[in-house]
Each structure stands twice: as C-alpha cells, then as structure tokens.
Amino acid sequence: MNTILSIEKRNNVLLTMARLLEENRAEIININKQDLENYKGDDISMFDRLKVNDTKVDEMITAATHLASQDDPIGVERFSFKHDNGMQVYNKTASFGTVLIIYESRPDVTVEATGIAFKSGNKILLKGGKESISSNLKIIELWHKALQQNNASTDWIEYLQFNRIETQVFLEKPTQKVDLIVPRGGERLIAFVKEHATCPVIISGRGNNFVYVHKDADTDVALDIIINGKSKISACNAVDKVLIDENLPNRIDFVNQLMSKLKVLNIEVLKAKNFSSDEIWYEEFLDYKILIGKTASNKDAIAKINKYSGGHSSAVITKNDEVAKVFMESVDTAAVYHNASTRFTDGGQLGLGGELAISTDKLHQRGPIGLQHLVTNKWYVHGNGQIRS
Structure with missing residues (x-):
C-alpha cells in the first residue's frame, strides 16, 4: 500500500x-467529438452521458477545485476512550x-470520481467503456501531468484498457490488491461486477424514481416537479413513474395538463391500465418515457414505491405535512423529497461538492457518496506495556 500523500500535495x-x-x-472537447462520432450504439442515454461540452468541462474544473478546498477526510477522530488501565483508544x-x-460512457467520471477517491488517500484504478476511450485517455494524461508536476507518482491513478473478458479475469483474480469496487452504469454492468468481484462492491443501482401526487397537492408545484424530473432522461435521478391520488380534485384536468406539457417535450406517456404485466413498473426507462398511474392513498403509494422502485429517490407532492412525514419515513429509498424534484439527488446539489456514485445499498453509505464517505476506519490504541488479565 502506498504511503498516503500529504493533504497539501x-x-x-x-x-x-x-x-x-x-x-x-x-x-x-475535440477528442470527445471523435468518441461521439465513433459511437454506433442506439442507447440515447449513453450517448447523452458521453458528450463533453464547455459546461461539462466547467463542471469538471469546479469539482477538482472544490475538492481541493474541502477538509482532509483521512485521520478524522470518530471516537475516543480512556481505558481503566491507562490505554488511550481512538477510532479514526x-x-x-x-x-x-x-x-460507462461518462468522461466526467474520470475527473470527479477519481478526484474524490484520490483526495480520500486511495490509489485509483479506472476501467472506462470503449465508447469513451479517447476522452478518458486524454483526461488520464492530464491527471498524470498533475501528479508529475507535484512530484507524485503516476501510479496513484491507473487506467485499465481491458476488454470484457480481461475485466472479468481481473475481477475474479486481480493482479494487484483491490479493496473496493464501485461500478457506475446500467444494470447489466452492475450485475456483471457483482457476479465476478471478489472484494466489496458499492452498488449504484437503478433509478426508477417515483413522484406521488397526493390529494392535497398544489398541482402547479406537481407539474413543475414532474416536468423537471424528466429534464435529463439519462440521469439516474430522473422520474419514471407518477402516481396520482384518485381523490385529487380536478384530477382529470391535472392529468390532461401534465400530458400536454410532456407532449411538448416529446416524452411518451404510458398509462398503467394499458399493461397487463407489472414488469413495466420495475423498469428504469433512461428514455423519453414516463408511466402514469393512479393510487388510492398515501399508504398505497408507499407500498407501490417500496415494491417497484430501485431504492434511489422518491417524492411526495402535498400541502399536508403529516402525510409528507409518514411518506418520507416509510418509503425505502436513499433520498426522499417533499415538494421538491428528485433531480436534486446529486452530491453537488446536496452539499457534498461531488460524488463518487449514488449508492442504493445500505452499507456502508446510502445515497450520494461524497469525499467524507469514501473512507473506512481504523483503531489506534496507545499504551505503555498493558496486557489483558
């Protein structure tokens, strides 16, 4: 294991x-255009994530700069205890x-996730997708220059140019020690990593996020939040399912307004009654699609979300604070919202400055994994010859 670089370095x-x-x-940006031109797939969300423009570069710069301003996450005292025998115990x-x-696909991950892992004192191994190879290799070149200009080894950040078979072999029998794996991508990638990995994995699972419009909702607020939830269809925090309380006053008018707004955005509206199977409720779309259904109550909405969602984000739209409280405490997702968009489930938006991934696991961290979460802990025990009797 490398000696951790000083926080200053x-x-x-x-x-x-x-x-x-x-x-x-x-x-x-020019190199990224080559990747975009070479992409032959038909996955529109992957193509969207692949794109690097001035805004994306701005975000990369902001992520690196902000990370440099944050406190060192390593060596933070979490617990201390003075033993009866005089030993001083710390957990850090x-x-x-x-x-x-x-x-997969996202060159910005090569900056943001690498930066978080590096600032957390880790060596980073990166395995990006073939669709973004040129963009990723250019960014890695810059990381290596940044390390060299600060008299640090380029070994801290390593890019693995593996195909699928080579990746599988590495996961099953790594040629170097790997302490943690973070897959960021679709369900197939995550299932592949879980199947073959021999060390802990943080799962950044499917979105399939729900908005529940309660009977006491402000319908203007509901419209804005649902539309905003489809503002970036490739995002894991996008809205895929809308549940509308059957007791909502003027429910038909609200549905018609919603459908009109979605139509303008070329978003296909699927109606739950048109599907005999419930498989559609499990599906994360990552597409210009949204499913609208009705529900009888807050209790029914909670049950439906807990059954079908990906455990990522959910929102309730209501003017009734007690209903919101029950919803937020009972829905089993990493982030829960009251009268706000699920699009805020993002490390930067939630005050972390960035994220390594958004975990739908419950261990060891749930939701956006920021700088302060990409750590484990260690016990430091100081004595002067104590033995246990």
Missing part, C-alpha cells in the same frame, strides 16, 4: 488538474487503499 494535484483542464479545454477514518471504478 493532494490538494495541489487537484488544483493543478483544474488548471490543466482549463488549458486543454478545446482539445478535450482511514483510506480503503485501492479503489477500482468501473464505468
């Missing part, structure tokens, strides 16, 4: 990376060691 690498991203902005945060990030 880690921060300087991040600030150097931010500067290099700005200096190489045009080249990054510690790095994992080596983190493998496997991801």
